[in-house]
Amino acid sequence: AQSVTQPDIHITVSEGASLELRCNYSYGATPYLFWYVQSPGQGLQLLLKYFSGDTLVQGIKGFEAEFKRSQSSFNLRKPSVHWSDAAEYFCAVGARSGATNKLIFGTGTLLAVQP
Amino acid sequence: GAVVSQHPSRVICKSGTSVKIECRSLDFQATTMFWYRQFPKQSLMLMATSNEGSKATYEQGVEKDKFLINHASLTLSTLTVTSAHPEDSSFYICSAREPGDYGYTFGSGTRLTVV
Numbered sequence: 001a002q003s004v005t006q007p008d009i010h011i012t013v014s015e016g017a018s019l020e021l022r023c024n025y026s027y028g029a030t031p032y033l034f035w036y037v038q039s040p041g042q043g044l045q046l047l048l049k050y051f052s053g054d055t056l057v058q059g060i061k062g063f064e065a066e067f068k069r070s071q072s073s074f075n076l077r078k079p080s081v082h083w084s085d086a087a088e089y090f091c092a093v094g095a096r097s098g099a100t101n102k103l104i105f106g107t108g109t110l111l112a113v114q115p
Numbered sequence: 116g117a118v119v120s121q122h123p124s125r126v127i128c129k130s131g132t133s134v135k136i137e138c139r140s141l142d143f144q145a146t147t148m149f150w151y152r153q154f155p156k157q158s159l160m161l162m163a164t165s166n167e168g169s170k171a172t173y174e175q176g177v178e179k180d181k182f183l184i185n186h187a188s189l190t191l192s193t194l195t196v197t198s199a200h201p202e203d204s205s206f207y208i209c210s211a212r213e214p215g216d217y218g219y220t221f222g223s224g225t226r227l228t229v230v
Binding site for chain 2 (some may be wrong): 034043045101107
């Protein structure tokens with residue numbers, strides 16, 4: 001069965017420090033992978049996505065993620081965190097169920113940014 | 116980019132009444148939309164997949180008669196919570212599959228409180 005694991009429930013980093021959020025997936029074929037960010041009481045905003053090609057994907061707000069098939073991982077990185085990056089981050093894998101593709105989400109990582 | 120509008124953003128209803136939530140794709144046609152439920156500090160749980168012109172596909176454990184989904188046009192899907200009870204209080208989010216590109220756009224969510 002398809003699944004997504006985000007091992008870190010809560011991460012705190014200092015403003016200006018680098019960030020890496022971990023994501024591991026289980027999927028029987030080449031996955032479609034996504035990272036979304038959610039501010040409190042809001043919907044989800046797409047940061048970046050991987051379908052195929054270059055395994056290092058650039059996204060919005062200075063984020064990037066690297067697809068590593070051998071490790072079944074799609075970790076999100078940012079070289080220098082800003083206070084406005086504090087939010088919940090969700091990794092998701094696109095799964096096919098019958099004729100419909102649907103997203104399976106990880107449990108999320110809550111990022112806190114210290115001044 | 117693609118925009119999905121979800122209304123209302125917040126709704127309070129009395130126990131036993133029904134409430135309808137709308138999800139509209141504003142600048143693209145969405146043959147498939149998805150409805151999620153999110154409990155506080157938890158991930159998104161897919162409730163159902165809404166297909167234009169056909170019956171929705173519900174995930175296991177989701178009550179079809181409680182959560183009525185109608186996808187009457189290529190730009191509108193509605194979720195009706197029937198005979199709402201306090202345990203139905205939650206954050207509901209819709210998303211629409213973007214045409215061509217394998218992506219999903221999310222609405223801003225609806226906070227339902229049943230009193």
